[in-house]
Amino acid sequence: EAGVTQFPSHSVIEKGQTVTLRCDPISGHDNLYWYRRVMGKEIKFLLHFVKESKQDESGMPNNRFLAERTGGTYSTLKVQPAELEDSGVYFCASSQSGLDTQYFGPGTRLTVL
Template sequence: EAGVTQFPSHSVIEKGQTVTLRCDPISGHDNLYWYRRVMGKEIKFLLHFVKESKQDESGMPNNRFLAERTGGTYSTLKVQPAELEDSGVYFCASSQELNYGYTFGSGTRLTVV
């Protein structure tokens, strides 16, 4: 089966600009997660979708981040406006069952300059 796909793999934007990251989960996986690792820190949870509904968005850092999953398929994570501290690697993961091994994508490396 195809894995979790993230696009783009790399993005370099200027401070103040907007960037949209996309995640295509494994087909049929209702659960979709966003995580990120900022420089020198550990991987941190951002939010969790069940189909198109946000189940838990407690990890979203602030209102500059907006995640959507229209139709319960792919998801987007928009950062607007981007700040320097948003630089890092953003991972998406999906799972069919809530409490078992998740499949992660390769991540999007975001650099804000």
């Protein structure tokens, strides 16, 4: 069974540009989560989808971040325009039900110059 996959693995962009991160959850997992780890700090929750609906987006930093999950399969996280403080590793996780173990992808390392 394939695990959670994320694309790209690395992205380097200039401040003010737009970047879109993609996450493909484990097949059949209705719950999809986005997290972020800024250098040296803890992994922080961004938002939670149940199928295509946003269950909880309390961790989204500001309106420069837009997450979508059309059709309830893969998800994208767009940052527009990117700022220096957006640099970090963005992790996606999925679970079958909300109370099940969350399985993480390898992450996308975003560097904003």
